[in-house]
Amino acid sequence: MEYQAGLSIFVVQFTVMADLNQPIPRYLVLKQNIVKLILFTALFALVFINIYAPFGVEYWFNAGKWGLLAYSSLIILTGVLVVVVSRIIMYHYSKRHPIKLWSYLAWVAVEVFCMALFYALFESLILKDERFFMDMLKLSIENTALVLLLPYSVLWLYFSWHDKKHKLEQLESGNFSLDAGNLVSFKDERGTLRLSVKQSDLLYIESADNYVKVYYNEHNIPTSYLLRNTLKKLEAELPEDIFIRCHRSYLINMKLINTIKREKEGVFLELDTEPVIRIPVSKTYIDNVIRRFTN
Incomplete structure (x- = not known):
């Protein structure tokens, strides 16, 4: 019908x-x-x-x-x-x-x-x-x-x-209202610039097969952008002082991490957002996460 x-x-x-x-x-x-x-x-x-x-x-x-x-x-x-x-x-x-x-x-x-x-x-x-x-x-x-x-x-x-x-x-056109020094740029697999986001607005990046989803705040509303690239390649290109790898599927803005919780289901990172965003930490990356926060 x-x-x-x-x-x-x-x-x-x-x-x-x-x-x-x-x-x-x-x-x-x-x-x-x-x-x-x-x-x-x-x-x-x-x-x-x-x-x-x-x-x-x-x-x-x-x-x-x-x-x-x-x-x-x-x-x-x-x-x-x-x-x-x-x-x-x-x-x-x-x-x-x-x-x-x-x-x-x-x-x-x-x-x-x-x-x-x-x-x-x-x-x-x-x-x-x-x-x-x-x-x-x-x-x-x-x-x-x-x-x-x-x-x-x-x-x-x-x-x-x-x-x-x-x-x-x-x-x-490069017509940004923000200082370029405060922006994190994201390129696709061909090296073409697709997205630039203010550091403080970036939340996390999630792997999705041959794509990644970049999560960020836009006017205080969580938003995502689908980008053709791999998480491994982005990890090598993005600033180390901003992002931390906590899972095979996640890169997270460590400056927004508010709490680390160990529960029966595993270890989770909670972002300082409303509502709270919880990202899992895998056993492979738990030592790396602890090291970054204790240094």
Whole structure:
């Protein structure tokens, strides 16, 4: 079904981009991008409802296509208020708490359900549709999923492309607002500069097959950047006074380590972050970690 295709596209965004426990990219909660998402979703919904005619729209208005356009515009804009309210709440919440991918997915599911409930109630109470309410709600959820998830997926791809394009332009032009001495630069396997991050914002680096994920704070929100390179090569290139190898899969900013804990599961390093980030220490590297902190 069409709504299932839209749902599949949206879910793929999560499985391809990152682990569901990672925070969402910062660009998803930027004010200007939220405005773009609301406007694009409203426009898509308006076009969709006039072409596809879901939600029992044939019952709505009998004054020709222009009458339907005017009437459906009012209904769509009213329904999109669900998204407006939801995204305003998300924007303010994200300033205080990082939003993880799994919670973002749940958030979107609630948006779909609330908007679907609005349209089902409109059909039942205003249009006096005599169909069984749960049947109308089920159909409304299917159509609303398509109305929301398709534009959400398209905009996620656009925001991601635009964000990477902007960062690359900054790197190529050398237009940094930070002192270059405070920056740690990351190159890919070909030696091309891909990312520069302030030392105090760097958290840790995780190996991911032929890639690494660089974790850092962006506007106090944990963010990651996928880089084609190996952890072994980065370890040799990065400053020794900043990073320490504590595991075959992790390099960590030792200046942010707040606590070393030995538990039944093993030894862990805790970063001075909110929420606390815990990185395991393997037996191979435990002596190296202790030596670095006792010297």
